[in-house]
Amino acid sequence: MDELLRFFQRELPEINEFLDHEADQLNGLVRDVAKYILGSGGKRIRPMLTLLFARALGYGKDDYQAIACALELLHSATLLHDDYLDEAELRRGREAAHLVFGRTETILAGDALLALANEMGARYGNPRLSWLLAKGIMETAMGEIEEIEFSRSPSLDRETYMRIIIGKTARLIECACRCGAALAGATPEQEDAAGEFGLNLGIAFQLVDDALDYASPTSETGKPEGGDLKEGKVTLPLILLMEEGDEAGAEVLLEALKEGRLSDAQTADILGQVREGGYSEKTREEAALYVEKAKACLDGFAPGDELVVLKQAADFVLTRTK
Amino acid sequence: MDELLRFFQRELPEINEFLDHEADQLNGLVRDVAKYILGSGGKRIRPMLTLLFARALGYGKDDYQAIACALELLHSATLLHDDYLDEAELRRGREAAHLVFGRTETILAGDALLALANEMGARYGNPRLSWLLAKGIMETAMGEIEEIEFSRSPSLDRETYMRIIIGKTARLIECACRCGAALAGATPEQEDAAGEFGLNLGIAFQLVDDALDYASPTSETGKPEGGDLKEGKVTLPLILLMEEGDEAGAEVLLEALKEGRLSDAQTADILGQVREGGYSEKTREEAALYVEKAKACLDGFAPGDELVVLKQAADFVLTRTK
Numbered sequence: 001m002d003e004l005l006r007f008f009q010r011e012l013p014e015i016n017e018f019l020d021h022e023a024d025q026l027n028g029l030v031r032d033v034a035k036y037i038l039g040s041g042g043k044r045i046r047p048m049l050t051l052l053f054a055r056a057l058g059y060g061k062d063d064y065q066a067i068a069c070a071l072e073l074l075h076s077a078t079l080l081h082d083d084y085l086d087e088a089e090l091r092r093g094r095e096a097a098h099l100v101f102g103r104t105e106t107i108l109a110g111d112a113l114l115a116l117a118n119e120m121g122a123r124y125g126n127p128r129l130s131w132l133l134a135k136g137i138m139e140t141a142m143g144e145i146e147e148i149e150f151s152r153s154p155s156l157d158r159e160t161y162m163r164i165i166i167g168k169t170a171r172l173i174e175c176a177c178r179c180g181a182a183l184a185g186a187t188p189e190q191e192d193a194a195g196e197f198g199l200n201l202g203i204a205f206q207l208v209d210d211a212l213d214y215a216s217p218t219s220e221t222g223k224p225e226g227g228d229l230k231e232g233k234v235t236l237p238l239i240l241l242m243e244e245g246d247e248a249g250a251e252v253l254l255e256a257l258k259e260g261r262l263s264d265a266q267t268a269d270i271l272g273q274v275r276e277g278g279y280s281e282k283t284r285e286e287a288a289l290y291v292e293k294a295k296a297c298l299d300g301f302a303p304g305d306e307l308v309v310l311k312q313a314a315d316f317v318l319t320r321t322k
Numbered sequence: 323m324d325e326l327l328r329f330f331q332r333e334l335p336e337i338n339e340f341l342d343h344e345a346d347q348l349n350g351l352v353r354d355v356a357k358y359i360l361g362s363g364g365k366r367i368r369p370m371l372t373l374l375f376a377r378a379l380g381y382g383k384d385d386y387q388a389i390a391c392a393l394e395l396l397h398s399a400t401l402l403h404d405d406y407l408d409e410a411e412l413r414r415g416r417e418a419a420h421l422v423f424g425r426t427e428t429i430l431a432g433d434a435l436l437a438l439a440n441e442m443g444a445r446y447g448n449p450r451l452s453w454l455l456a457k458g459i460m461e462t463a464m465g466e467i468e469e470i471e472f473s474r475s476p477s478l479d480r481e482t483y484m485r486i487i488i489g490k491t492a493r494l495i496e497c498a499c500r501c502g503a504a505l506a507g508a509t510p511e512q513e514d515a516a517g518e519f520g521l522n523l524g525i526a527f528q529l530v531d532d533a534l535d536y537a538s539p540t541s542e543t544g545k546p547e548g549g550d551l552k553e554g555k556v557t558l559p560l561i562l563l564m565e566e567g568d569e570a571g572a573e574v575l576l577e578a579l580k581e582g583r584l585s586d587a588q589t590a591d592i593l594g595q596v597r598e599g600g601y602s603e604k605t606r607e608e609a610a611l612y613v614e615k616a617k618a619c620l621d622g623f624a625p626g627d628e629l630v631v632l633k634q635a636a637d638f639v640l641t642r643t644k
Binding site for chain 2: 027030108110116142149
């Protein structure tokens, strides 16, 4: 993973500086919210992927920051609105923005970041980029809505679960990769390959996220263990557990999740069963399949530094513990 | 005003049908909110202006709806978020969306409409259109934020007031006009003239709105009389009144507005003074100046049906009573 680490160390300061500079231009009412969410230790996976694909496809200019950072802003905008609507208390181990800055500031900061992201993407006068970004914004908004709908009437259906994680996570990562390709003026085939890589990586990323939720202690992820279950969210570890149980039990659980009346004892019991059955690990195994699919999408790319880093980034998704 | 009326009667059904069709594609959780706000009797001024400028500048194709309606969606998105954050109870005489559909649905519908607007604008593959729309979205978001900041620390400064109404209303109307010109492949000079027209018309429109708030009964505008004052909003009729009073009185009023402790007696007193002093009418006179400025921007346009309608539309802004 040396190349990956070096790449991030080299490129991250410029990305962060650019994000900081853009946030500084915002109106005072929302500036601090924007800086707070952007400064809360995001992994900057989306900007890095845009940059990597642009470079891998031969883009030599140094103006990649606006489109790369647009995706990060869009992601942050979603987090702000989501956390407010979910009444989330924590984000990346820190108090959620709406609790620090208030409702109005947080909603408007989300709007402002979305608008800014879009404006940054339009700076290139590249219709393909604008289209990809517009589609990414639309899919992200729809994904957010689908997720909330799913949380209100949860099911243990894997297809629905996959659709949700694609909508809420993978499409935006796909968009980041496609934008890098489009910036480089890639062929449709190259852009599709980049997009496929991103889609599969995004799925793997969310699967690992959902696995970690059942596996790791608060200190590493910044989230309480089993937080998804406590919030009534159905994710793959739980689906895998229920697939091996009886249907009646599943019905009872769904009802309890829906009505938010899972007792502490029931929660502890399910967490124990997931642990014993190794369903968190099985979810990671599923993620590994998608990482392989992602890497296969890179077959047509010319060898080079970026390709090495992209492959390491795919592997890293699997090994991360927070 | 015959041509104006006939134009609206002829074109409105297609615009409304398009809006309805687009809203129908949205996810169920937000679809009804979108249809509710879009069906609440908006005047469709923005789409009409886009269409008029496109036609006035020679655009003959029939695919204008997406960009024209994008501006209407963007406007509706703003209304949804604004009304929720303001805790408004009424919008166009009907119960505000957040009270009918709830917080989550309303915020997400705003996000979805904004995303859809943007996507609709990107459909043309026209970088100038995407740029104008992106800028329009950004300015609208910033205008929204400035207005809320202004309402928290109101002043009786006319310059600030003008900046606020430009940000919250006029820029988007400017954008609608520019988009029409850009769709028609106008020269920069033509687009600027269209934009200037829209900016001045937008200012006039908001001035009349602010005048109406002090003048007309609930039944016509769908808003309670003096609603702005009761909400602590400073608009031109109040500024004009205070400009003729003493400074100490103005300070006392500002403090009371800021802390939301204007008594019913004080409110009635101010409403009476505005009425007696004719400050609502004076605000309309101010609006008339901007309507003249707007019409002057049309000097370079070739004579034709659209030009007649545009001039009538400008005049109509002044005469409307709701």
